[in-house]
Each structure stands twice: as C-alpha cells, then as structure tokens.
Amino acid sequence: MTFTRSAIPDVIIIEPKVHGDERGYFVETFRHDKFENFLGYKVNFCQDNESRSHHGVLRGLHYQLAPYAQSKLVRVIDGRVLDVAVDIRVGSPTFGKYVSVELNGKNKKQMFVPRGFAHGFVVLSETCTFTYKVDNYYAPECDRGISFNDSNLGIDWQITSELLHLSVKDTKQPKLEDTLDLFEYGRNYYA
Ligand SMILES: Cc1cn([C@H]2C[C@H](O)[C@@H](COP(=O)(O)OP(=O)(O)O[C@H]3O[C@H](C)C(=O)[C@H](O)[C@H]3O)O2)c(=O)[nH]c1=O
Numbered sequence: 001m002t003f004t005r006s007a008i009p010d011v012i013i014i015e016p017k018v019h020g021d022e023r024g025y026f027v028e029t030f031r032h033d034k035f036e037n038f039l040g041y042k043v044n045f046c047q048d049n050e051s052r053s054h055h056g057v058l059r060g061l062h063y064q065l066a067p068y069a070q071s072k073l074v075r076v077i078d079g080r081v082l083d084v085a086v087d088i089r090v091g092s093p094t095f096g097k098y099v100s101v102e103l104n105g106k107n108k109k110q111m112f113v114p115r116g117f118a119h120g121f122v123v124l125s126e127t128c129t130f131t132y133k134v135d136n137y138y139a140p141e142c143d144r145g146i147s148f149n150d151s152n153l154g155i156d157w158q159i160t161s162e163l164l165h166l167s168v169k170d171t172k173q174p175k176l177e178d179t180l181d182l183f184e185y186g187r188n189y190y191a
Pocket residue numbers: 049051059060062063072119120121137138167
C-alpha cells in the first residue's frame with residue numbers, strides 16, 4: 001500500500017497492493033495503522049457509504065459544515081470515475097484550487113479528502129459502484145454544496161456537459177464566491 005501527497009499536499013492518493021491469482025484477486029483496502037502513520041494525525045472513520053451510478057452521473061461538489069465536517073476516504077469497487085477535491089479552507093494558500101484523479105475498479109486507487117474540502121465525482125464508465133468512509137455522521141442540516149461548473153474553479157470533468165446527469169439539488173448549487181456559509185464554515189473550521 002503506497003501513499004502519495006497530491007498537488008494539494010493534504011489530499012492523499014493511496015494505492016493498495018492487489019494480489020491476483022487464478023481465482024481472482026485480494027486487496028487490503030484499508031489499514032488504520034499505515035493510514036495514520038502516513039497522515040501523522042488520528043482519523044476515526046465512523047460511517048461507510050456506497051452509491052451506484054450510471055455513465056455521466058456527477059455527484060457533488062459537497063461538504064458538511066462544522067461541527068459535522070467530514071474527511072472522506074473514497075474508492076471505486078467497479079467502474080471508473082474522475083474524483084475531485086476542492087480546497088475550501090478559508091485562508092488556505094490553495095483556497096479554490098482542486099485535485100482530480102481517476103479512481104477505478106482495476107487500479108483500486110483511493111483518495112483521502114480531508115475536512116475543509118468539497119468533494120465530487122463523475123462516472124466515466126457505463127456504471128460505477130462507489131464506496132467511502134467518513135469520519136463524521138451524515139448531518140443533512142449541515143449538508144452544503146458548490147456548483148460543479150463554477151467558472152472560478154475551472155474543473156475539467158473530462159466529459160461533455162450534454163452527457164452529465166445531476167440531482168436537482170446539484171443543478172442549483174452556488175458558486176464558491178457566493179457561499180456565505182463557507183466563511184462561517186471557515187471560522188468554525190479553524191475554531
Ligand atoms: C450523503 C448521505 C445521503 N443520505 C441520503 C440522503 C438522500 O435521501 C440520499 C441521496 O443523498 P445525496 O443526493 O446527497 O447523495 P450524493 O449526491 O451521493 O451525496 C454524496 O455525494 C458526494 C460525492 C459526497 O462526497 C458526499 O458524501 C455526499 O454528499 O441518501 C444518507 O442517508 N446518508 C448520507 O450520508
């Protein structure tokens with residue numbers, strides 16, 4: 001299992017070792033000891049999520065406000081996604097910058113998205129089963145989002161917009177600059 005810091009160092013790419021044999025494969029998808037040793041701080045995941053989507057579905061960009069901010073360890077069981085994390089930490093030198101990486105059922109790559117980031121993904125395969133750990137419980141009253149096509153973020157989703165399929169909620173998300181909550185979030189985040 002290898003850990004690599006992305007262009008935004010707090011966002012980490014994890015590549016577990018896949019043990020293939022004539023039966024199929026085995027992979028350790030999470031090792032708390034190795035994960036915390038690399039991270040250098042404690043993370044206690046408390047909830048596992050799974051979603052299934054078809055080609056062109058884009059879920060995001062989402063985050064939860066403090067005190068229910070979540071870090072996420074995301075991966076694909078089958079299919080392919082472009083996974084995106086946007087730095088929304090008020091005061092961060094990479095505020096408004098993003099990292100994107102292809103996660104798929106073959107490379108078994110994972111992305112660790114810390115608290116203070118908005119997260120989303122778009123499905124590049126026919127279908128995709130996506131699963132992730134979070135370190136804070138779902139709190140709908142703290143659920144917030146940012147527009148996937150915020151021109152200030154300039155995210156390249158690697159798929160033409162006509163093929164995209166979003167929830168009604170995600171078609172109405174605000175631009176980052178109009179996210180007043182965020183500054184509340186930012187204050188809380190650093191509190
Ligand atoms: C996130 C969540 C949702 N739900 C319920 C609420 C709705 O009835 C239904 C679908 O929720 P939503 O449309 O918010 O699901 P996604 O669009 O996949 O949201 C996720 O998408 C991006 C990629 C994220 O990073 C977040 O983890 C999360 O916001 O599941 C729950 O019961 N528990 C939960 O933790």
